[in-house]
Amino acid sequence: MRHLLSTKGIDRATAVGILDVAEDMADVATREVKKLPTLRGKTVINLFFEDSTRTRTSFELAAKRLSADLVTFSAKGSSVSKGESLKDTAQTLAAMGADAVVIRHSASGAAHVLAQSGWIDAAILNAGDGTHEHPTQALLDAYTMRKRLHGVASRGRDLDGLRVTIVGDILHSRVARSNVWLLEALGASVTLVAPATLLPSDLSTWPVTYGYSFDAALDQSPDVVMMLRIQAERMSAAFFPNAREYAREWGLDDERLDRLRADTMVMHPGPMNRGLEISARAADSPRSTVLEQVANGVSIRMAVLYLLLSGEREADQ
């Protein structure tokens, strides 16, 4: 694997392979010594143009558990935000000898631009680009689903037949996009639920079904309900009238929670707006996978860093 920019186009074998490596990485966390020497001497740069403490920390922990040298380059408040271009930053990092760059950027496609520019030769790992993709989030979500389904027998399994409903601001969600492509590759079926204002205007090329009514989607008894964070600024841009109405129509409240099967998973990429898109009881219920998702995030990121930084770099374009 040369870069990880998106989950679009990923094949099932590759996806299962990443999840399997993550299983081994997860074992490390249970050991006395929670560290592997694998990436000793490799330099990983966390290039964060957008604040995200959780994702940044997760990557930091992953890189450190693999013994990589890690530098976090928080572009906020540095020269980058003062007009230094992506190009200059990339060339600087290349000069510093970065082997991998984990990039979070507010512009869709920023990771692609970095990977294709020729400004830097390092492996590029997309840690969230605008409203485009967030591939490691989707991978950790899939890992979490698989673990809940198959437990210790997860290795080698896909998500064939799993029915996943994703609810919320699909239009602006990189998590939703990455999940749609990855879940399709793994054999799951996806239903998107949102007000029409928060769905992309044309979903004809997406491998999904979609609807506007959360209650109608719940009637189908999904195996997984994934709630997306809703941002307050969407209200002022007239995507929906107010928080109360949003919560009433598209929030996972207690009443909707009680309609779920006991083994239906409730997922959320975090951070949650309790009481808006998800009730406190739903977030803390045994159905909720929120904390597993966080723990699994480190394993997935270890797996991806390992796969990007091992192997003959030129051989697998």
Next chain:
Amino acid sequence: MSPTTLLITAATLPDGSHTDILVEHGTITELGARLSRAGATTVDGDGLQALPGLVDLHTHLREPGFEQSETVLTGSRAAAIGGFTAVHAMANTSPVADTAGVVEQVHSLGEQHGYVTVRPIGAVTMGLAGTQLSEIGAMAGSRAGVTVFSDDGKCVADALLMRRALEYVKTFDGVIAQHAQEPRLTEGAQMNEGALSGELGLRGWPAVAEEAIIARDVLLAHHVGARLHICHLSTAGSVEVIRWAKARGIAVTAEVTPHHLLLTEELARSYDPRFKVNPPLRRDEDVQALRTALADGTIDIVATDHAPHPMESKECAWDEASFGMVGLESALSVVQLAMVDSGLIGWADVARVLSTTPARIGRLAGYSDPFAVGAPAQFTLVDPSARREFAVGQLHGKGVNSPYLGRTLPGRVVATVHDGYATVLDGELVDAATVAQNARVHRG
């Protein structure tokens, strides 16, 4: 050997006939077979297509104010090598071309350099701010003789202001060139709105934002009985609106850019900002509709929307990049590829959409009967059989933000003659000092 006595032998005219062309003192003085004139600079026109000098109704020359992107000189050179003899320079400079002073300055810079006629376009509103009419009458009456007014880059969104502008320019036989883009519907827009923009996570620029303004403006033009020109039409729906308006006899003309005739939104998949342009590249259905409309006359002209940018505005993430592509050097080749080689139009139509009609819309004299004895010598000679790998070396302006780099394009401009003297010979630009000298002689 007089630099201003030119003899072109055996060239093919747009109507398909063959002739020698003799140029003396800025004018075509003889047409026919086996002409000769002692001391003339001779160009072997065998196999070359002669076209009237191309006229671009939509060029961004950037001077004054953005000289790091382009100047009147560098833009004029890019135009000449592309076969143009006249360009209309958009008003979004700094200061904005909203006074007689600015348009006269741009006009006279064009005259001095001498590669093409530079006709400034005046801003419709002061500072392009969309609130108050600029000094349209003063610009029309200035030495620059402005006839086309546009806030291009921005839409004249206010309906009342647009109505007044349409009415007011009637006074001077001018025309408003509208950049049709409903601003609220396109806030933060990055690419064509559709399935692809949803997938790529780029903010959509919906077709309706263009079509709604065009629909409103043709109705306004009809209501006040004014001429209206629509810049860079980009959607199949816009074509339908124009077709409807023309059927009702509304005095609307429309342009399409070369890139909208050839390229589609699929190119955005690369996130390469060279393909970021406003209005955005659209779907293949739109491209096909635009081609058909250009062929059947619904769309009147091709204009480049040549928009040079410094390198750093394109070496960044898509969202952060500037809109725009350079187009003067590639326009004719792209029209040949999209329209001529595909069999949709012939060279006579090329002459119409890239020269005669844009000159008529801009009220530019001397282009109505270009290959006649006594006509001002404005023409270009193209080798349609040439194929060229389009590379930075073929760009002669300051901008290298061309979407065609790395593509093979048909056709090559061999010579361009402006006001009777060559600006391009043997496929190369004539040097700036010679051109400026010839321009001075021509002005007398």
Next chain:
Amino acid sequence: MTVRTVLQSADITRALTRISHEILESNRGGSDLVLLGIPTRGVILAQRLGRILESIDPAVGESLASVGSLDVTMYRDDLGAQPTRAPSPTQLPASGIDGKTVVLVDDVLYSGRTIRAALDALGDHGRPRAVRLAVLVDRGHRELPIRADFVGKNLPTSAEERINVRLREIDGIEEVSIES
């Protein structure tokens, strides 16, 4: 390219039986013994050794019963020079390896780098009393100061040759051959 079979099925069984006896002898019985195979074929060999040990001395069964696997992928020093390897699971006995005698089992001993990686990996899992090494084939060309305690067969080879170990459980056939 020529292929020469150097060990056949019966030879392999005989070699493993001999190694089992040597292990019991050097460990003075089967107590606190842990056999850890290095994936992929080392794991099969470790399982076979465990069964042979049990058949030699059924009493061993209760105290031994400790056959596992130790993946060394994450400890290799040649990650950038080889195609990416997918790691295999590590399975250690529930009672751990602290204070035990661990016998690492692999099919071929060559440069010694795999065993170096295995020793590092082992150290991250606990502190054995002693670590031994059993291999089916030792082909020489060591690059590190590492030697095997129990060897099925010494096979002097040139660096250009390839040793192929095929085991029934994985390959369907059972043989060791040299390809040159």
